[in-house]
Amino acid sequence: MNSNSKQPILPPATIGIIGGGQLGQMMALSAKAMGYHVGVLDPTPQAPAAQVADFQITAAYDDQTALLALAKRSAVLTYEFENVDETALKAAQQYAALPQGTQLLHITGNRLNEKQFLHDHGIPVTPFAPVTDQKTLTYARQRVGMPAILKTVTGGYDGHGQVDLNQADLTPAGLALLKQPCILEARQVFRLEVSMMVTRSAAGVVTTFPLVENRHQHHILHTTIAPANVGEKVHASARKIAVSIAQALQLRGVLGIEFFVLPDDTLLVNELAPRPHNSGHYTIEACNISQFEAHIRSICGLPIPAIQQTQAAVMRNLLGADLTIARENLMAHPEWHFHDYGKAVIRPQRKLGHITVLNNDIDQALASLQLLKGAQ
Numbered sequence: 001m002n003s004n005s006k007q008p009i010l011p012p013a014t015i016g017i018i019g020g021g022q023l024g025q026m027m028a029l030s031a032k033a034m035g036y037h038v039g040v041l042d043p044t045p046q047a048p049a050a051q052v053a054d055f056q057i058t059a060a061y062d063d064q065t066a067l068l069a070l071a072k073r074s075a076v077l078t079y080e081f082e083n084v085d086e087t088a089l090k091a092a093q094q095y096a097a098l099p100q101g102t103q104l105l106h107i108t109g110n111r112l113n114e115k116q117f118l119h120d121h122g123i124p125v126t127p128f129a130p131v132t133d134q135k136t137l138t139y140a141r142q143r144v145g146m147p148a149i150l151k152t153v154t155g156g157y158d159g160h161g162q163v164d165l166n167q168a169d170l171t172p173a174g175l176a177l178l179k180q181p182c183i184l185e186a187r188q189v190f191r192l193e194v195s196m197m198v199t200r201s202a203a204g205v206v207t208t209f210p211l212v213e214n215r216h217q218h219h220i221l222h223t224t225i226a227p228a229n230v231g232e233k234v235h236a237s238a239r240k241i242a243v244s245i246a247q248a249l250q251l252r253g254v255l256g257i258e259f260f261v262l263p264d265d266t267l268l269v270n271e272l273a274p275r276p277h278n279s280g281h282y283t284i285e286a287c288n289i290s291q292f293e294a295h296i297r298s299i300c301g302l303p304i305p306a307i308q309q310t311q312a313a314v315m316r317n318l319l320g321a322d323l324t325i326a327r328e329n330l331m332a333h334p335e336w337h338f339h340d341y342g343k344a345v346i347r348p349q350r351k352l353g354h355i356t357v358l359n360n361d362i363d364q365a366l367a368s369l370q371l372l373k374g375a376q
Contacts, residue, residue, distance in 0.1 A: 007301065008202070008300060008301035008302055009075050009076050009097065009299075009300040009301055010300070011034055011035030011036045012035050012036060012037055013036060013037070013075035013076065013300075014036065014037040014038065014039055014054070014073060014074045014075055014076075015027075015028075015031050015036050015037070015038050015039070015074060015075070015076050015077075015078065015296070015299075015300070016038075016039045016040075016041070016070040016071060016073065016074030016076070016077045016078070016096060017038060017039070017040050017041070017049055017053070017077075017078055017079070017080060018041050018061065018067065018070070018077065018078070018079040018080070018084055019040075019041070019042060019049070019061070019079055019080035019081050019084075020040045020041070020042025020044060020047025020048060020049040020050050020056065020080075021042075021047065021048055021049065021080055021081070021341075022048050022049075022341040022343075022351065022353075023049075023080040023081070023275060023276050024040060024042070024047075024048065024049030024080040025048040025049040025051065025052055025341060025342070026276070026281075026284070026290075026292045027049070027078065027080065027276065027292050027295060027296065028040070028049050028052045028053050029052055029292070030290060030292040030293040030295075030296050031296045032052065032053075033293075034293070034296060036296070036300075037054045038052075038053040038054050039053060039054060039055045039056070039057065039070055039073055039074055040053045040055070040056045040057070041056075041057045041059060041061065041066060041067060041070045042056060042057075042058065042061075043058060043059060043060050043061070044058075044344075045058050046344070048341045048342050048343060049080070051342050055073070057069055057070050061083070061084060061085065062085045062088065064085070064087075064088040064091060067085070067088045067089070067091075067092050068088075068091060068092055068095065070092075070096075071092035071093075071094075071095035071096040072095045072096075074095075074096045075096060075097065076096055076097045076098070076099065076299055076300060077089070077092060077096045077097070077098050078098075078099075078100060078253060078275075078295070078299050079100070079105075079274075079275065080275055080276075081275065082105060082108055082109040082273070082274060082275075083109060083154070083155065084105055084109075086102045086105055086106060089102050089105070090102055097299075099202070099252035099253065099298070099299045099301075100251075100252050100253045100274065100299065101250075101252070103249075104249055104251070104253075104255075104274045105274060107249070107272075108272045108273065108274040109154060109274075110153050110154055111151055111152075111153045111154070111183045111271075112128075112130055112153045112181070112183045113153075114271070114272055115128045115183065115185075117248075118245070118269055118272075121244065121245070121248045122244075123241060123244065123245060123269050124241075124266070124267065124268050124269065125268055125269050125270075126185050126186045126187075126188050126260075126268055126270075127143070127144045127145065127185070127186040128144060128183055128184065128185045128186070129143045129144050129183070129184050130153075130181070130182075130183060130184075131150065131178070131181070131182040131183060131184050132178075132181055132182070133178060134170070134178065137150075137170075137178070137182075137184065140184040141165075141184065144184050144185065144186045145186050146165065146166070146167075147164065147165060147166045147186075147187045148164075148165045148184050148185060148186050148187055149162055149163070149164055149165065149184070149185050149187050150162065150163050150165055150174055150177055150182055150183075150184055151177075151182060151183050151184075151185065152177055152180055152181070152182055152183075153180075153181045153182060153183050154180075154181075160219075161177070162177075163177060164187070165184070188260050188262065188268060189262075189263065190260035190261055190262055190263075190268075191261045191262065191263050191265075192213055192228070192230065192260075192261040193213070193214045193215075193216065193258065193259070193260060193261075193270070194211050194212060194213050194214060194228045194230070194234075194238065194258075194259050194261055194267075195211070195212055195214055195224075195256060195257060195258045195259065195277065195279040195280075196208060196209060196210070196211045196212070196238050196239070196242050196256075196257050196259070197209040197254055197255070197256055197257075197276070197277060197279075197280040197283070197291045197294075198242040198243070198245070198246045198251070198254070198255050198257060199246070199251065199253065199254045199255070199291075199294045199295065199297075199298045199304060200246045200247070200250075200251040200252060200298065201297070201298055201301075201302075201303060201304050202252065202298070202301040203303070204247075205303075205304065206242075206243045206246045206247065206251075207294065207304045207305075207306065207307055208238075208239050208242050208243065208307065209280060209283060209287065209291060209294075209307050209309075210226055210227040210228075210235075210287075210307070210309050211227060211228045211230070211234070211235050211238045211239075212224050212225060212226040212227060212228050212279055212280075212282070213225040213226075213228040213229065213230075214258070214279050218349065220317070220319065220349060220351075221278045221279060221317055222316070222317055222319075223314060223315065223316050223317070223366075223369075224278075224279045224281070224282055224314070224315040225312075225313075225314055225362055225366075226282045226283075226286060226309065226312065226313045226314075226315070227309065227312065229362075230261060230265070231265060233265060234261060234265050234267065237266070237267050238257075238259060238267060241257070241259075241267060241269065242255075242257055245257060245269075245272070251298075252298050252299055253274070253275065253295050253298050253299050254275065254276045254277075254280070254291050254292075254294055254295040254298065255272060255273065255274055255275075256272065256273035256275070256276065256277025256279065256280060257269060257271075257272055257273075258270040258271045258272075258273075258279075275295070276291045276292055276295050277291070278317065278351070279315075281315050281339070281354050281356065282313040282314075282315040282356050283307075284337070284339075284356065285313065285337045285356050285358055286309050286310060286311055286312075286313035286356065286358055287307055287308065287309050287310065288305060288307065288308045288310065289304075289305060289307065294307075310358075311358040311359070311360060312358070312359060312360045312361075312362055312365070313356055313357065313358050313359075313365070314356070314357050314359070314362060314365040314366055314369065315354055315355070315356045316354060316355050316356075316357075316369045316372065317351055317353075317354050318340075318351070318352050318353035318354055318355065318372070319348070319349050319350060319351060319352065320346060320347060320348040320349055320350055320352070321346070321348070322352070322353075322372050323340065323346060323352040323353050324346065325371065325372055326338060326353065326355060326372065327340070329371060333368060335357050335358070335359070335368055336355045336356075336357060336368070337355065337356040337357070337358070338353070338355055339353050339354050339355070339356075340352070340353040341353050355369060355372075357369065
């Protein structure tokens with residue numbers, strides 16, 4: 001089947017999701033509500049997405065036989081994370097549509113490819129340079145300047161696979177990173193971190209969600225405030241950039257775009273996520289359709305309505321012990337929209353759920369989540 005086919009895939013067709021985490025779970029819930037069947041490939045038995053799907057194939061993500069088995073049982077394939085084997089995906093396209101294609105993964109699954117793609121399309125990014133050893137690091141420092149951040153080009157998330165460089169000598173952690181290809185990025189002084197979800201229909205119509213503010217702790221998203229409290233010029237600039245990126249990628253599905261807001265209110269794109277994003281969870285309750293429904297509509301060739309946010313919102317991640325505290329306080333907080341991903345093990349800093357509070361008074365919404373302060 002042609003992965004770029006514009007023939008709509010209608011319920012009750014089967015959607016195969018590669019990856020069984022919380023993003024896959026919320027994709028599956030949206031798909032099931034629309035009448036689709038859902039299959040999941042994940043190595044963990046009863047993974048979060050599998051708990052709400054019709055079937056699970058329990059196998060490693062790079063198991064080509066398993067991926068082909070999922071494709072044979074599906075009309076369309078999608079994925080919930082970047083590190084999917086491109087070769088296996090290409091082979092799977094003989095059995096199921098892959099509207100997102102593999103080029104999107106090739107670009108976003110490699111930080112150097114991603115920065116170069118953005119730069120080549122006139123999208124503002126921080127200065128960057130490739131690094132393969134200490135010699136190229138010296139050149140990269142001259143080109144990028146200091147301070148900077150050294151990152152592995154693949155893998156790494158929530159602060160893993162990167163070190164800050166403030167001086168000439170590498171720390172042991174920095175030396176360890178150089179065992180694999182890296183990218184050096186100039187560190188920016190920014191006012192806010194914001195993000196926007198964007199999608200594009202099979203007919204080429206680009207639709208953006210509101211720009212939101214993200215607050216991090218220990219490199220992990222902690223709180224999202226929607227919409228972001230920035231001027232209209234910043235909102236408009238983000239929308240323009242999001243549309244440009246979606247068109248350049250010939251995007252299908254949802255894409256998350258993370259930005260830095262600089263002191264002069266200009267924007268730099270920090271990262272792309274070729275899938276729904278943690279900072280878009282608020283859309284489940286706060287918008288006329290969620291980022292997950294938009295993703296399903298896009299990959300299945302259905303039209304996507306203009307996005308309207310019905311009420312301001314705050315989304316708070318539940319990490320580690322946060323989940324237990326939230327469960328114990330549900331009776332006292334009817335305003336909480338509580339999401340528990342159903343993960344089997346509670347570990348510090350692990351994303352186990354989230355809470356969204358709808359309230360046009362953002363301070364009140366934040367205050368309602370204060371009892372979780374300090375939990376991990």
